[in-house]
Amino acid sequence: MTDTAAKQGLRxxxxxxxxxKAQELQVDPVTKTLKRVGVPSEINPPDQNALEMALLLRxxxxxxxxVLSMGPTSFDESLERAIAMGADxxxxxxxxxxxxxxxxxTALTLERAIEKIGGVDLILCGEExxxxxxxxxxxGIAGHMDIPQITYCSGVxxxxxxxxxxxxxxxxxxxxxxxxxxxxxxxxxxxKPRQPTLTGKVRVKRGGLVQHWSAADLGLEPxxxxxxxxxxxxxxVDTVQLPSRQGQIFQEExxxxxxxxxxxxxxxxxxx
Amino acid sequence: xxxxxxxxxxxEARNGALRDVSVQLIxxxxxxxxxxxxxxxxxxxxxxxxxxxxxxxxxxxDRILLVEDPRLEFYTSRPFTRVMATLRWKYNPEVILFxxxxxxxxxxxxxxxxxxxxxxxxxxxxxxxxxxxLDMIRPAFGGKSLAHIHCEExxxxxxxxxxxxxxxxxxxxxxxxxxxxxxxxxxxxxxxTKIVGFKPTETHETRKIDxxxxxxxxxxxxxxPKNFALLEELASLLGGAVASSRKPVDLGWVPKALxxxxxxxxxxxxxxxxxxxxxxxxxxxxxxxxAKIVAINNDPKAAIxxxxxxxxVGDLFQLIPEAIRQLKxxxxxxxxxxxxxxxxxx
Ligand SMILES: Cc1cc2nc3c(=O)[nH]c(=O)nc-3n(C[C@H](O)[C@H](O)[C@H](O)COP(=O)(O)OP(=O)(O)OC[C@H]3O[C@@H](n4cnc5c(N)ncnc54)[C@H](O)[C@@H]3O)c2cc1C
Ligand SMILES: Cc1cc2nc3c(=O)[nH]c(=O)nc-3n(C[C@H](O)[C@H](O)[C@H](O)COP(=O)(O)OP(=O)(O)OC[C@H]3O[C@@H](n4cnc5c(N)ncnc54)[C@H](O)[C@@H]3O)c2cc1C
Numbered sequence: 001m002t003d004t005a006a007k008q009g010l011r012x013x014x015x016x017x018x019x020x021k022a023q024e025l026q027v028d029p030v031t032k033t034l035k036r037v038g039v040p041s042e043i044n045p046p047d048q049n050a051l052e053m054a055l056l057l058r059x060x061x062x063x064x065x066x067v068l069s070m071g072p073t074s075f076d077e078s079l080e081r082a083i084a085m086g087a088d089x090x091x092x093x094x095x096x097x098x099x100x101x102x103x104x105x106t107a108l109t110l111e112r113a114i115e116k117i118g119g120v121d122l123i124l125c126g127e128e129x130x131x132x133x134x135x136x137x138x139x140g141i142a143g144h145m146d147i148p149q150i151t152y153c154s155g156v157x158x159x160x161x162x163x164x165x166x167x168x169x170x171x172x173x174x175x176x177x178x179x180x181x182x183x184x185x186x187x188x189x190x191x192k193p194r195q196p197t198l199t200g201k202v203r204v205k206r207g208g209l210v211q212h213w214s215a216a217d218l219g220l221e222p223x224x225x226x227x228x229x230x231x232x233x234x235x236x237v238d239t240v241q242l243p244s245r246q247g248q249i250f251q252e253e254x255x256x257x258x259x260x261x262x263x264x265x266x267x268x269x270x271x272x
Numbered sequence: 273x274x275x276x277x278x279x280x281x282x283x284e285a286r287n288g289a290l291r292d293v294s295v296q297l298i299x300x301x302x303x304x305x306x307x308x309x310x311x312x313x314x315x316x317x318x319x320x321x322x323x324x325x326x327x328x329x330x331x332x333x334d335r336i337l338l339v340e341d342p343r344l345e346f347y348t349s350r351p352f353t354r355v356m357a358t359l360r361w362k363y364n365p366e367v368i369l370f371x372x373x374x375x376x377x378x379x380x381x382x383x384x385x386x387x388x389x390x391x392x393x394x395x396x397x398x399x400x401x402x403x404x405x406l407d408m409i410r411p412a413f414g415g416k417s418l419a420h421i422h423c424e425e426x427x428x429x430x431x432x433x434x435x436x437x438x439x440x441x442x443x444x445x446x447x448x449x450x451x452x453x454x455x456x457x458x459x460x461x462x463x464x465t466k467i468v469g470f471k472p473t474e475t476h477e478t479r480k481i482d483x484x485x486x487x488x489x490x491x492x493x494x495x496x497p498k499n500f501a502l503l504e505e506l507a508s509l510l511g512g513a514v515a516s517s518r519k520p521v522d523l524g525w526v527p528k529a530l531x532x533x534x535x536x537x538x539x540x541x542x543x544x545x546x547x548x549x550x551x552x553x554x555x556x557x558x559x560x561x562x563a564k565i566v567a568i569n570n571d572p573k574a575a576i577x578x579x580x581x582x583x584x585v586g587d588l589f590q591l592i593p594e595a596i597r598q599l600k601x602x603x604x605x606x607x608x609x610x611x612x613x614x615x616x617x618x
């Protein structure tokens with residue numbers, strides 16, 4: 001594999017999930033549950049940064065970018081968008097039996113797909129999603145494959161087939177170095193994802209760039225995936241009741257608005 | 273299923289100290305262990321960390337499994353996963369908890385796939401169900417909902433817990449416990465990842481935002497790092513500290529330690545003044561429990577107004593200097609109105 005990569009550049013898989021747009025999620029005032037139907041979706045934002053990172057690496061090293069997702073067929077839309085942004089091709093693992101998967105079968109399924117793609121040098125994921133936001137899928141894939149991982153990366157370089165990643169943690173930025181193949185999870189906002197291009201859109205229109213696999217195609221038993229293959233269940237979801245707020249807006253001209261605000265805060269005894 | 277007993281906490285050591293999130297978790301894990309009638313064990317991998325075992329016991333652990341190896345001085349994913357997996361198979365714990373620091377999440381995420389069990393991320397509350405399962409309660413959808421996660425048929429039940437949602441447990445210097453040294457066999461591949469550099473950010477700022485009663489928090493609307501000086505001035509007049517949304521952090525305007533939100537700090541000040549912050553769900557997740565929230569934003573439709581107690585729609589570059597001016601004037605008045613210090617009685 002090293003030889004092929006040296007000759008033909010890197011084979012990078014970007015795992016991406018389609019998520020409901022966070023700011024559009026509304027709580028139904030009657031049922032107090034989240035209204036998820038009809039909410040527009042997008043490529044999970046940090047996954048867009050992961051794709052951009054892959055595109056930058058391909059510009060430097062050449063090679064191929066494959067986008068990979070697991071989910072319902074509606075996820076095709078995001079894979080196609082990623083191709084229009086510059087990825088070469090995509091795979092969607094889609095199967096009724098996958099419904100209800102927690103991070104264990106999700107990581108397992110993605111890992112199997114990565115094995116089936118074959119010859120992968122680098123696997124990029126987002127740091128976490130905006131819906132379930134566990135951040136466990138990337139490390140889970142690395143764990144299943146028993147390969148190195150570098151999480152929360154804001155930038156990577158590849159030198160002599162070693163990955164050098166800047167890892168953003170609470171008290172600073174670490175630089176980690178690991179051999180390939182390697183899983184890197186990408187920090188949200190670390191770069192500016194590009195827009196789909198016209199040529200990209202035309203490529204997508206011609207079709208045939210997103211291939212579907214079922215669980216059986218990956219040699220997965222029904223007992224390994226979906227609810228059956230998931231150690232955890234979501235037992236219940238409570239809607240968060242935000243503390244009810246006064247919501248008083250001071251509409252007066254700035255000097256007066258500020259003085260009314262300060263007066264109110266003094267009355268509430270929160271400022272001296 | 274073999275018998276699984278005991279509650280474990282992963283104790284993260286950094287720069288010769290236990291991280292706050294680990295200590296906070298000892299308090300919560302103690303509560304769960306007591307509910308289950310179980311022992312609380314702290315797992316402490318590292319190098320020269322033995323003195324920290326004592327602290328963990330004084331904070332509530334019954335026993336520490338200590339794994340010391342110079343190669344464990346700094347956290348990397350594989351050797352730490354090896355430590356946890358080895359001990360898990362040796363002792364069969366019922367519950368393992370991690371602090372949801374970047375390293376804790378990195379470790380938990382890898383470990384759960386390696387030992388085939390579940391993992392609930394970033395919990396903010398724990399309970400024990402009637403059947404004796406751990407009820408792991410965590411935010412989802414950017415904090416708009418709280419999911420109860422159960423792991424009934426796999427052991428251990430694992431979860432990570434958010435920073436600063438559980439209080440620091442009191443330290444009882446008379447508490448005693450057992451420290452057990454463990455050795456773990458590593459493989460060469462465990463050390464193929466190396467840390468080759470570190471650039472620290474100013475950590476002293478973290479304390480300030482954790483503890484401050486008043487936070488003046490700036491967002492992308494500040495437009496430039498130097499404008500944070502305005503917020504510094506306002507904060508110091510109010511006796512508070514400066515915090516930030518994620519965008520200024522990502523842009524390198526302010527240190528990561530100031531970030532409030534889902535992937536930053538959870539704060540609970542008595543007053544949170546959001547300046548030029550739009551109010552994205554991930555930001556709200558870290559500050560919505562402030563006692564009072566003030567929003568300053570020039571966009572009347574900004575989501576931050578929906579959870580504010582008070583707001584002003586307008587230009588922050590006009591409003592913040594005005595607030596500074598008025599606070600100074602008020603203070604000046606208060607000074608001159610204050611009676612002269614009385615001569616002490618002789
Ligand atoms: C309310 C709620 C709470 C949940 N809580 C938990 C929980 O605590 N523990 C648990 O195990 N499961 C939980 N789940 C299930 C969770 O939705 C699945 O585990 C999901 O498969 C992946 O988790 P994530 O969205 O957190 O991904 P993350 O781990 O946050 O995603 C990280 C990265 O992995 C990649 N990735 C993730 N999913 C996919 C995918 N389907 N296709 C391609 N790439 C992907 C992306 O690059 C993404 O940026 C919960 C589900 C809900 C609805
Ligand atoms: C996985 C993930 C995790 C995240 N974690 C976090 C987190 O922990 N914390 C966090 O904060 N975000 C987080 N985010 C990012 C979040 O989604 C938003 O992008 C971010 O909070 C926006 O920051 P902001 O409000 O400062 O900037 P913007 O959304 O750009 O808002 C700037 C605001 O300033 C106002 N403004 C501009 N000029 C002026 C002026 N002159 N006077 C007054 N107002 C003005 C604008 O009207 C606007 O409302 C996360 C995102 C993802 C995907």
